[in-house]
Amino acid sequence: MKILVSSCLLGEDVRYDGANSSIAYNPSFSFFTKELFMDILCENDIYSFCPEVSAGLGIPRVPAEIISEEKPFKVLSKDKKDVTINFLLGAKNTLELCQKEGIKVALLKSKSPSCGNENIYDGTFEGVLKKGQGLSAKLLSENNIKIFNETQLKQLDEYIKNYKI
Ligand code: SF4
Numbered sequence: 001m002k003i004l005v006s007s008c009l010l011g012e013d014v015r016y017d018g019a020n021s022s023i024a025y026n027p028s029f030s031f032f033t034k035e036l037f038m039d040i041l042c043e044n045d046i047y048s049f050c051p052e053v054s055a056g057l058g059i060p061r062v063p064a065e066i067i068s069e070e071k072p073f074k075v076l077s078k079d080k081k082d083v084t085i086n087f088l089l090g091a092k093n094t095l096e097l098c099q100k101e102g103i104k105v106a107l108l109k110s111k112s113p114s115c116g117n118e119n120i121y122d123g124t125f126e127g128v129l130k131k132g133q134g135l136s137a138k139l140l141s142e143n144n145i146k147i148f149n150e151t152q153l154k155q156l157d158e159y160i161k162n163y164k165i
Contacts, residue, residue: 002105
């Protein structure tokens, strides 16, 4: 099955701080989780993608949080620059790739203002989470692309095994 995966989860140094969120090398993940992740990578067609980098944001970059997750969207960087257009463009790029390649499922990094599928930071830059989706995750969901994050690998695995075209 074709799966879109956040590049940072695959170990690519694309995060705002120039680091990655590798599942394979994260000491807080169990061996079982890492093994499951590797099985998923080996048994499926993986499309690595970073919405923010695709939209021209550099590495490293100033962290950003969503101020408004509904229209009119608003995303500000910590130094108060309006980066909304970059985040919207990143979401559009992500959806376009999925539509072009027929990708119906994504494994995205949790809590990110682009990729988060359940929680995002609340816009205060105080490390406070709230319910919500990153802008790329939101656009994919609205277009019937199923999203999991790195803490939901078992659910992703079950979804893949039960998926019927
Ligand atoms: S935009 Fe997504 S893929 Fe890119 S660094 Fe952030 S969480 Fe990872």
